[in-house]
Amino acid sequence: xxxxxxxxxxxxxxxxxxxxxxxxxxxxxxxxxxxxxxxxxxxxxxxxxxxxxxxxxxxxxxxxxxxxxxxxxxxxxxxxxxxxxxxxxxxxxxxxxxxxxxxxxxxxxxxxxxxxxxxxxxxxxxxxxxxxxxxxxxxxxxxxxxxxxxxxxxxxxxxxxxxxxxxxxxxxxxxxxxxxxxxxxxxxxxxxxxxxxxxxxxxxxxxxxxxxxxxxxxxxxxxxxxxxxxxxxxxxxxxxxxxxxxxxxxxxxxxxxxxxxxxxxxxxxxxxxxxxxxxxxxxxxxxxxxxxxxxxxxxxxxxxxxxxxxxxxxxxxxxxxxxxxxxxxxxxxxxxxxxxxxxxxxxxxxxxxxxxxxxxxxxxxxxxxxxxxxxxxxxxxxxxxxxxxxxxxxxxxxxxxxxxxxxxxxxxxxxxxxxxxxxxxxxxxxxxxxxxxxxxxxxxxxxxxxxxxxxxxxxxxxxxxxxxxxxxxxxxxxxxxxxxxxxxxxxxxxxxxxxxxxxxxxxxxxxxxxxxxxxxxxxxxxxxxxxxxxxxxxxxxxxxxxxxxxxxxxxxxxxxxxxxxxxxxxxxxxxxxxxxxxxxxxxxxxxxxxxxxxxxxxxxxxxxxxxxxxxxxxxxxxxxxxxxxxxxxxxxxxxxxxxxxxxxxxxxxxxxxxxxxxxxxxxxxxxxxxxxxxxxxxxxxxxxxxxxxxxxxxxxxxxxxxxxxxxxxxxxxxxxxxx
Amino acid sequence: xxxxxxxxxxxxxxxxxxxxxxxxxxxxxxxxxxxxxxxxxxxxxxxxxxxxxxxxxxxxxxxxxxxxxxxxxxxxxxxxxxxxxxxxxxxxxxxxxxxxxxxxxxxxxxxxxxxxxxxxxxxxxxxxxxxxxxxxxxxxxxxxxxxxxxxxxxxxxxx
Numbered sequence: 001x002x003x004x005x006x007x008x009x010x011x012x013x014x015x016x017x018x019x020x021x022x023x024x025x026x027x028x029x030x031x032x033x034x035x036x037x038x039x040x041x042x043x044x045x046x047x048x049x050x051x052x053x054x055x056x057x058x059x060x061x062x063x064x065x066x067x068x069x070x071x072x073x074x075x076x077x078x079x080x081x082x083x084x085x086x087x088x089x090x091x092x093x094x095x096x097x098x099x100x101x102x103x104x105x106x107x108x109x110x111x112x113x114x115x116x117x118x119x120x121x122x123x124x125x126x127x128x129x130x131x132x133x134x135x136x137x138x139x140x141x142x143x144x145x146x147x148x149x150x151x152x153x154x155x156x157x158x159x160x161x162x163x164x165x166x167x168x169x170x171x172x173x174x175x176x177x178x179x180x181x182x183x184x185x186x187x188x189x190x191x192x193x194x195x196x197x198x199x200x201x202x203x204x205x206x207x208x209x210x211x212x213x214x215x216x217x218x219x220x221x222x223x224x225x226x227x228x229x230x231x232x233x234x235x236x237x238x239x240x241x242x243x244x245x246x247x248x249x250x251x252x253x254x255x256x257x258x259x260x261x262x263x264x265x266x267x268x269x270x271x272x273x274x275x276x277x278x279x280x281x282x283x284x285x286x287x288x289x290x291x292x293x294x295x296x297x298x299x300x301x302x303x304x305x306x307x308x309x310x311x312x313x314x315x316x317x318x319x320x321x322x323x324x325x326x327x328x329x330x331x332x333x334x335x336x337x338x339x340x341x342x343x344x345x346x347x348x349x350x351x352x353x354x355x356x357x358x359x360x361x362x363x364x365x366x367x368x369x370x371x372x373x374x375x376x377x378x379x380x381x382x383x384x385x386x387x388x389x390x391x392x393x394x395x396x397x398x399x400x401x402x403x404x405x406x407x408x409x410x411x412x413x414x415x416x417x418x419x420x421x422x423x424x425x426x427x428x429x430x431x432x433x434x435x436x437x438x439x440x441x442x443x444x445x446x447x448x449x450x451x452x453x454x455x456x457x458x459x460x461x462x463x464x465x466x467x468x469x470x471x472x473x474x475x476x477x478x479x480x481x482x483x484x485x486x487x488x489x490x491x492x493x494x495x496x497x498x499x500x501x502x503x504x505x506x507x508x509x510x511x512x513x514x515x516x517x518x519x520x521x522x523x524x525x526x527x528x529x530x531x532x533x534x535x536x537x538x539x540x541x542x543x544x545x546x547x548x549x550x551x552x553x554x555x556x557x558x559x560x561x562x563x564x565x566x567x568x569x570x571x572x573x574x575x576x577x578x579x580x581x582x583x584x585x586x587x588x589x590x591x592x593x594x595x596x597x598x599x600x601x602x603x604x605x606x607x608x609x610x611x612x613x614x615x616x617x618x619x620x621x622x623x624x625x626x627x628x629x630x631x632x633x634x635x636x637x638x639x640x641x642x643x644x645x646x647x648x649x650x651x652x653x654x655x656x657x658x659x660x661x662x663x664x665x666x667x668x669x670x671x672x673x674x675x676x677x678x679x680x681x682x683x684x685x686x687x688x689x690x691x692x693x694x695x696x697x698x699x700x701x702x703x704x705x706x707x708x709x710x711x712x713x714x715x716x717x718x719x720x721x722x723x
Numbered sequence: 724x725x726x727x728x729x730x731x732x733x734x735x736x737x738x739x740x741x742x743x744x745x746x747x748x749x750x751x752x753x754x755x756x757x758x759x760x761x762x763x764x765x766x767x768x769x770x771x772x773x774x775x776x777x778x779x780x781x782x783x784x785x786x787x788x789x790x791x792x793x794x795x796x797x798x799x800x801x802x803x804x805x806x807x808x809x810x811x812x813x814x815x816x817x818x819x820x821x822x823x824x825x826x827x828x829x830x831x832x833x834x835x836x837x838x839x840x841x842x843x844x845x846x847x848x849x850x851x852x853x854x855x856x857x858x859x860x861x862x863x864x865x866x867x868x869x870x871x872x873x874x875x876x877x878x879x880x881x882x
Contacts, residue, residue, distance in 0.1 A: 020818040023826030025810065026761025026801035030827065033760035096751070097744060172765045172773055172827035172861055222763070222827035223861055256766040455825030455862050610821045614863060618824060621864035646770035646859060654865040655852040 002507065002567035004605060004674065009534075010468045014610035017460045018479055019220055019453065028220045032173055032253050034190040036180060040069050040092040040245060042238055042252035043099035045106055046262065047081035047088060050115035050323040050639025051128070054079045054088070054108060062091060062105040067098030070244045071106075072237050081110075082130065082296045083323045084640045085261025087233050092241040092250045115323040115639040119268065119293050122322045130296065130321035138318040139301075145312030150285035154276025158348045162341045163270035164687075164705045166293065167630040168260045169330055170651065173222020175232060175263045176253030179203070179239035183247070187214045187239050191231065192253075194224040195491035197450050200484035202231040203239050216484040218452045225622075226329035226493060227264035228454075260644035264328030265632060267292045267300035269337035275345045281353055281360045285312040286345075292337070294319070297326025302334030306342035307386075307422045307576075309366035323639060324632075329493060331619070332425055332680035336626055336687055340705060343421040343688040348701055351406040357420055357692065358394055362387055371574025372428070374673045382576050386422060389578045389600040389665050393420070396598040396661050397580035407699025413588050416595070417697025419581045421688035427495035427603070427677035428573025429503060431566045434487035437466060437508035438561040439516055443549035445470060446478040447508065451489030451501050453481060456679055457611025458497050462505045464607055469509035471533030472548060487563055495677025499571035502607065502675045507564025515560045516551075523554040572673040577601040577665075577681050579620070581627075581689040582658075585697045587716060590709030592628055592694055594658040597686065602665035604676035609664075616662045616682040623686020625652050628706050650706075732793045734759070735803030743790040750774045750785040753800060761801035761830045765859070772858030775831035776800045782838040784857075801830035804837060813837055813875040822871035824862035831858045836872045846876060 004011065022028035059071045070092045075081060081088065089106055093099035116122040122135040129135060151157060177191035177199070187207060193199045196216040204211040221228075231239075238252040254263055271290040277283050292300030301317050350360040365386050370379040394400070402418055409415040435449045447466050453459040463477040470477075481489065490500035517528035520538070524531070530541045537544040538551040582596040599620050606612045629650035633642040643649040662682075687705060694712065695701045700719040704711045727742040734757065741756045750767075753759045753776070762785055765773030769787040776785045777799035804811040810818070813836050823829040832855060839846060839854045846854070851872045852865075860868065 014821075016819055016821060017823075019826070020821075020823060021810075023823055023829050024814040024818045024833065025805050026759075026830045026833075028826060029760065030763070032764070033754070035755070035758075095755075097746060170861055172771065172825060172859070173763070220826060223825040225861070256768060457824075614821045614824055614867065617864035617866055618862045622861075645768050646766045647768070651859050651861070652865075653852075653857070653859060654855040654869060655849075657852075657865045657869075660864060660866055 002503065002570055004570060005468060008468055010464045010474065011607050012609060015460060015464055015474050015608050017457050017611060018463055018474060019459055023220065030173055030220055030222055031177060031190040031192040031218060034178055035251065036178065036249045039178060039249040039251050040094060041096040041099045042090050042092045042241060042250050043096065043103050044087055044234055044252065044254065044258060045089045045103045046258060047084055047086040049081060049110055049112050050084050050117050051113040052081045052110040053113065054081065055111050056109045058107040059089065061107065062102040065098065065102040065105055067094035068102045069093060070241045072240055074233060074237060083325050085258055085325050090234060090237045090241065090252060092245055117323050117634040117639045118636050119291065119320045119322065121636050122320050130323055135321045136318050139316065141314045141316035143314045147285040147287050147312040147314040150312035151274060151276040151287060154284045155279040156349065156352055157274060157276040158345060158352055159274045160345060160348055160701065160703060161270065161272045162344050162703045164268060164337050164340055166265050166268045166632040167626060168265045168632055169225045169227040170259065170646065170649065171223035171225060171227065174254045174256065174259050175228060177231065177235045177238060178249050178251040179235065179242045180249040181239055181243040181247055184243065185209060185213060189216045189239065191216050191218055191235065192221045192228060193218055194228045194452065194454050194493055196452055196482060196484040197488065198229050198491060199231045199235065203236060206236040206239065214484065218482040221452065221454055224454050224492065225331045226333065229491060229493060256646060257644040260649065261641060262325045265295065265325060266330035267294040267327045269300065269302055269341065271304065271341040273341060273345045275349050277349055277353065281350065281355045281363050283308060283310055283364050286310050287314045289316050291318040291320050293322045294327030295322055295324040299327045303338040304342055306338040307424055308342065308346065308364040324634060331622060331683045335423060335425065335684045336623065339421060339423050339684050340688040340691060344691055344701065347692045347695060354405065358390055358399060361420065361422060362390060372572050374572060375569045380669065380673065385602060385665065386576050386578065389576065392663060393578050393580045393598045393600045397582060397596060406696050409697050414584055414586050415697040416582065416584050417693040419689045419692025419696055420578065421685035421692060422576065422578045423681060423684035424576045425495060425681040425684065426573050427499060427575060429499035429566065429571040430490055430496060432488060433490050433500045433504050434563050434565055435462065435501065435504040435508045436487050436561060436563045437512040438559050439512050439552060440559045441552055441555045441557065443552040444478065445472065445476060446480055447505060448480045448486040449489035449501060450484050450486040451481050451497060452492055454492045456492065456497065456615060457608055458492065458501065460611060461498055461607045462501060465502060465505045466509040469506065469513055472536055495679045495681065498607065498677050499675045503566045503570040504564040506570060507567055508562050511562035511564055512560050515562060519560065520551050520554045569674065571675040572604050573676060575603050575676055575681050577685065579685040579689045581693040583690060583693040583697055585694055585712065587698055590712035592707045592712060594624060594628065594690060596659045598661045599682055600663045600665055601678060601682050602670050603678040604673040605671045606664060606666060607675065612664065612678055613662055615678045617660060619682030620660055620686050621652060621657065622683040624690065626705065627687035627690035628652065631706055728791050730791055730794050732795065733797045735799055745791055747790045748786050749788040749790045749793055752790040753785060759800055759802055763827045763830060765827060772831040772835065773828050775834045775858065777834055777838055780838065780841065782835045801833050804833060811837065812878040813840065813872065816871040816875040816878065820867050820871040820874060822863060822867040828858060828860040832868055836875065840876055840879060844876060844879060848873065
C-alpha cells in the first residue's frame, strides 16, 4: 500500500519555489511574453452596447489598412450581442497599433436594444428579456424538516436581507494565447491557462484534429483564480487567424477593460433570510430566499445553509440573467457568498440573544460532520476540529480581552470590533492523472506531467516529492510541467492539483528508484534490497558508498523512465477553517480599516510549508478585497460597466493590509489523511469575518458588501432612522 | 501611420538606440522592440505598477510614458537588477521570503523597492507600504513583500 514517508527530510519543510529565480530576475517567459518569429498581433473588436443586433458589418476598409494580415468576424450580420464586451471580430496585424487602427476602421451598424444590467432592472416585470423565456428562473425550494412550523416555535427569530455584488477575477496577466498553426494539421499555443489539456482539447476540436496534434505550453502564468480553464473564443480565433495567415503565429491577449467585461466574474448573491433559535442559542430553523446573477451565463447558486447544523430549513434560489459578461468559477465558487450570508444571519441572531459569537458557533456545529479520512471508508469528524480551531483562533486574536458585545465599543468616533466566521471546502484528487520520472546517466532527473503551476507552487511540490524519494535536493529535479503532450495532468482548479498530482508523483519516483536499484546493484556487487538513497549518495547496508552522479553513470546509455499512477490513501478531501478579524471603523467617514486577521486552516499533510503559507496569505487578501473593496458597478442607464480598470475597481494595496496570522491545523490525525488542496478554502471566510467585525464595532449590520464607506454610512443612517 | 522617430537612451547601463512611433509607450518598446519582457503589461493604464521601470532613478509606470520621452535618459528595468549573475539582495529576499507567487507583479515591486532603497536605505515599515502602494498584487497578500523589502534593506546596510 502506498504511503508517505514516516520520517520525511523535505516534506513539511519550507522550500522556496523553483521558478522563483526566473520570476525574480525578469527572465521567466510568461505566455504573454512569448513572441515567436513572425508573430502577428490580434486585437478584438467587442460590443460597446449591452444589448444589440449586428445589422451589418463591413471589414473592407480595415482589410486594406497597413499591416493588416487577416480578420475573422465572430458576430456577423443578424448576430445578437448580449453584453458590453461581447466579441465581434478579431484583426491580426504586424503591430498592435496597426491592429487597433484596423479595429477602429471596421464599420458595424448596430440595432441597439433595451437592456437590463442590474438584478433589480432584470427582475422588473416590464424588463426586456435577456433570453427568451424570462429573466428569472426560480428553482423549487429545497426543504429539510418542517421549517415554517419550527420557526413559529422558535424563541427568537432574526430576519434580514444580505447581498454581495458581482466581482471580477483581475488576474495580473490577462487572458490570451499565441497560436501557431502548421497547415490544418498541427497547432502550437502558448497559453495563459489553468488547464493546458483543456485548451489543447478545445483547439483540437475547432480544427477537427486530435489533441495529440496540439501542443499547449504554459511554463509560468499570471494567475487565473478559476477564470482561465479554456482557450476561449479569442484563443480559438487566434489559431484560425494563424492558419489564415499562412502559419504565422498570432497573439491575442485581452486588454484590462475586456478582462473585466468578458473574461469571467463571480456572481452576485442576495439572500432574504429568517433564522430562528431557542433561548440557549441552538438554531431550530432557517428559511432563505436567494437570488444572484451570473450575467448571460448563470451559475449564481451557492451553498446555504452553510457549515452549521439545521434540522429544519427551506432554501429557494432564483437565477437572474442580466446583459453583462458571463460568470466563471472564482476561487471556491459559491462559498464566500454562502458563508457571508449564513455567518451574518447567525451573528445577528447572537447579537439579539446577547450571546458570544464564538459560543453560538460551537453550539451549532453538527454532532457528527464526517469527512473522508486517509483511506477509502475511513472518516474524520470535523466538529472537534472546528472547536479546536476556534479555540486557537480566539486566543490569537485576543478574543477574551478584546471582545465586547455589539454596539458597546465605546463612544468615540472610531470604533473597534471583532468578528469570526467558519468555512469548509472539498479539494480531493482525481484518480486518472499520471507523472513520469526519468533518471538519466548524467545524474539528472526529470519529472513530467501535463499539469501547470499558476503561482501556487505545483512545480516545486512535485520536485520536493521526487527529491524526497531519491535522496536529492529539490533543485536537482527538473520539474517539467505546463505541456499538454506530457502524461495526463490535472487542471489547476477546485484545490485539486496537489491532491491529484502528488500520489502519481510519489509512485513515479518510487518506481524509478526501484528500477535504478535493480540496475546498479550488480555494479556495486550487492542486492537491490541493501540499497538506499540519502544526501545525494547511494547507501549500501546503511553506509554511504557512492555519489548519486557516479551511480547514475553505471546506467550506461539507458535512462530509467517510469510512469506513476494515482493510488488511494495518499490524498483526501474535505477541509474546514476559521478566521477572525479585528477592524476599526470611522463612523464619520465610513472608512473601515482591518487591523488584524487570524486564519486557521487544515489541509491534511502539507508538502511545502512555504508555498502553503503563501496560499493562505493570498486567500486572506482575496477575502479582504471582497470584504472591503471589490464591486463591479454597472450603469443601468447606458448598460456599461463604470469601473473596468484597476483604479476605480478597487483592490487592496500594501498599505491596506493588516497583521495576518496564519496557522496550519496539522495534527497527526490530519497528516494521516494525506494531501488536500488549500488554494480555495482560506479565501472563503475573510469577507464574512470582516463584516461581522464591522457590525460588532458600529452596533448595526452593514447588510451589503463590500464594507465601503457608502455601505457603512448607509447602515449607520438607517440605525439613526435617517435612511 | 506616422513616421518613426529615432531615440537614443541607456537601458541597464548600455547605450541603446531604437526607432519607434510617436504613440508607442516605453513599455511596448521595451517588450516588443528590445525584447525586455521583464516589465509586464497588467493594465496599460498606469494603475497596477507591473510595468514599473526606473527613469533617471525615479520609478515610473512605463505603460504611460511615451517611448520618445526617454531620449537621453537612463532606464533601469528588472533585468538590470542582477549583477554578473548575482541576484540583487532585493531579488534574493523576494525569492527566499516567498514574496512572489504568479510573479507578474514581481518585476514592478522589485524595481519600486530598488528605487526606494536607493533613496532611503533605512525605510520604516510605513515608508515601505507607502512607496509600494502603486503596485498591485492579487496573489501574495503583500505581507511577505513588505518583509522581503525590510530584509533586503537590512542586508544592504551590512554591506
